[in-house]
Amino acid sequence: MPMAKPSVAVAEASGVPAQASCSCPCPGTTLFPYPPPRGASGIAAAAVRRKCLQAEVGGGACWGVESMRASSPTHARAAAALAGAGADEEEERAAWMARHPSALGKFERIVAASEGRRIVMFLDYDGTLSPIVDDPDAAFMSETMRMAVRSVAKHFPTAIVSGRCRDKVFGFVKLAELYYAGSHGMDIKGPAKASSSRHEKAKAKGVLFQPATASEFLPMIEAVHERLVETTRSIPGAKVENNRFCVSVHFRCVDEKMWGELWESVKGVLREYPRLRLTQGRMVLEVRPTIKWDKGKALEFLLESLGFAGCTNVLPVYIGDDRTDEDAFRALRRRGQGQGVGILVSKHPKETSASYSLQEPAEVMEFLLRLVEWKRLSRLSRTQ
Numbered sequence: 001m002p003m004a005k006p007s008v009a010v011a012e013a014s015g016v017p018a019q020a021s022c023s024c025p026c027p028g029t030t031l032f033p034y035p036p037p038r039g040a041s042g043i044a045a046a047a048v049r050r051k052c053l054q055a056e057v058g059g060g061a062c063w064g065v066e067s068m069r070a071s072s073p074t075h076a077r078a079a080a081a082l083a084g085a086g087a088d089e090e091e092e093r094a095a096w097m098a099r100h101p102s103a104l105g106k107f108e109r110i111v112a113a114s115e116g117r118r119i120v121m122f123l124d125y126d127g128t129l130s131p132i133v134d135d136p137d138a139a140f141m142s143e144t145m146r147m148a149v150r151s152v153a154k155h156f157p158t159a160i161v162s163g164r165c166r167d168k169v170f171g172f173v174k175l176a177e178l179y180y181a182g183s184h185g186m187d188i189k190g191p192a193k194a195s196s197s198r199h200e201k202a203k204a205k206g207v208l209f210q211p212a213t214a215s216e217f218l219p220m221i222e223a224v225h226e227r228l229v230e231t232t233r234s235i236p237g238a239k240v241e242n243n244r245f246c247v248s249v250h251f252r253c254v255d256e257k258m259w260g261e262l263w264e265s266v267k268g269v270l271r272e273y274p275r276l277r278l279t280q281g282r283m284v285l286e287v288r289p290t291i292k293w294d295k296g297k298a299l300e301f302l303l304e305s306l307g308f309a310g311c312t313n314v315l316p317v318y319i320g321d322d323r324t325d326e327d328a329f330r331a332l333r334r335r336g337q338g339q340g341v342g343i344l345v346s347k348h349p350k351e352t353s354a355s356y357s358l359q360e361p362a363e364v365m366e367f368l369l370r371l372v373e374w375k376r377l378s379r380l381s382r383t384q
Contacts, residue, residue, distance in 0.1 A: 065259045068251065068280065096349035103343045103356040103367050110317075110356070111374050113338055117315040119371075120306065121152055122299055122328065124320030125162040125169050127282060128345050128364055134253050136241055141172060145361065148368040153177050155375045159302050161185055161295050163281065163324055165244035179207065183245035184288065184324055185298025186214050190305070207305050211297075214245060217275070217289040221247060224273060224287055231265045238262055245289065252283040281322045295324055296331030312339065319364055321345035329353035343367075 103110060123129055129149065130141040141149075152158055159179035162169045166182025166189060173180075179190040190207035225242040228249060232238040237253030251262055266285050270278055279286045299318060308314040316335075318328045321344065330353045332340030342354035345364060358364050 065256075065263060068259050068263065068285070093349055097357070100344060100352065100354060100357040102363075103341075103358050104363060104370070106356060107367070107370055107374075110341055111371070113341070114315045117313050118308070119156045120303065120308070120314055120316045121156050121158040122161050122302075122316060122318040122320075123149070123158065123364075124295075124322065124325050124345075125160055125164060125172065127321035127361070128319055129160075129361060130172065131361055132252075132282065136239065136248070136250055139172065145365050146173070146175065148365045148372070149173065149178070150175055151372045152368050155372060157306055159299075161298055161318075161320070161325075161328065163243060163246065163248065163284075163286065163322070165242070168243070179302055181295070181298040181302065183243050184286075184293075185295045185301075186211055186245040186289075186291070186293055188298060188301065190302075207302075209301060209305075210245075211291050211293045214289065214291060214293075217245065217291075220273060220276065221245060221287070221289075224269060224276065227269045228266065228287075231269060232262060235262050235265065247287040248281075249285040249287070250283060251285065279324070281324055286324075294327035295320075296327035296329075299328050299331050315339070315341065317341040317343070319343040319345060319358070319367075326353055 125141075126132060126136070126139050129145055130139045133139050149158065153175065157179070158177075159181060160169055160173055161181040161184075163184050164172075164182055166180045166187045169182055170180050177191050179188070181188045188207060188209040221242070221244070225240060225247045228240045228247060232240055232249065235254060235258050237251070237255065237258075239250040239253070241248040241250065249262070249266055251259060254262055263285075266278065266287070270276055270287065275290055276287050277290050279288055299316060303309065303314065303316060306314075316332060318325070318332060318340070320328060325344070329342035329344070332342045333353055341356065342352075343356045343358055344350075344352045344354035345358050345360065346352075347359045358367060
């Protein structure tokens with residue numbers, strides 16, 4: 001169905017001089033590591049962390065390193081170990097699990113919420129359908145996971161929403177019947193043909209969408225990619241990836257002692273491109289256009305394309321593991337109580353807008369297969 005192009009605002013930005021000290025850029029606050037120290041109030045620590053991380057486009061090398069650590073699961077494990085394991089840690093995890101229970105343990109509650117509704121599945125790729133690996137080019141999904149996703153797509157409209165460029169994530173998944181939203185949702189395409197009568201409500205087969213003005217950033221992104229490849233060449237383990245509408249700088253294999261140098265290298269390039277912004281994910285720095293578009297906007301666009309705009313007879317389910325997936329979790333929350341299911345994939349407690357959790361891709365696959373089996377049995381019961 002025809003879609004009006006969303007309004008796009010380009011935020012003003014300017015180069016921010018590097019700070020000489022390692023203090024938090026937020027006046028009067030202390031930058032807590034992730035997770036926060038045992039003595040800190042959980043709510044206060046979360047508020048400080050949000051305030052500090054909102055300043056992602058600024059800050060010097062020392063602040064940059066702390067921010068990079070905050071996005072690092074490896075650092076989270078180390079911080080937890082240093083803070084002291086035992087009863088306190090178990091109590092913290094139990095409290096977090098009470099707020100974000102396992103989607104497998106609460107499976108019956110989730111499917112009960114779908115009664116009289118159409119489930120639409122949204123899946124992140126890295127860390128959700130595939131394991132997190134040192135080489136991003138080797139993040140292959142297993143054949144059993146591919147089978148699970150294919151089975152889900154036979155019953156429910158299914159989309160992959162990834163920070164990767166659309167063509168690259170399609171190359172990993174290799175399922176033509178899915179919708180693909182690459183570059184954090186800035187490059188969307190759906191199945192070329194209706195693959196099943198089960199998708200009769202879909203009104204936009206072959207959806208192809210990019211936010212207005214997005215194409216203007218392509219030459220800029222290409223230039224930044226080339227500059228970053230050159231400036232990070234001297235940092236062992238750094239890998240720069242062109243994801244069409246964003247550039248990803250992976251630092252999973254970079255020695256932590258070099259993180260400050262990497263941060264300054266990236267910020268040094270970005271000072272010449274005020275229309276680009278710097279965000280972070282799991283062990284990755286990402287350069288993106290200053291366009292108000294994210295995974296949450298992509299979720300809303302796809303729901304509208306499928307004919308579910310403003311409808312209550314749909315239950316979107318989003319599964320993801322990264323900070324950028326929080327935009328989608330927040331979009332589900334904005335729909336209202338019981339109008340969407342957000343599932344965070346994480347082995348460690350962390351601040352999230354998701355309602356449920358799964359620990360790893362293996363549990364994601366189990367959840368998807370249980371969903372397929374539930375659908376099969378519910379159809380069988382209706383025919384008897």
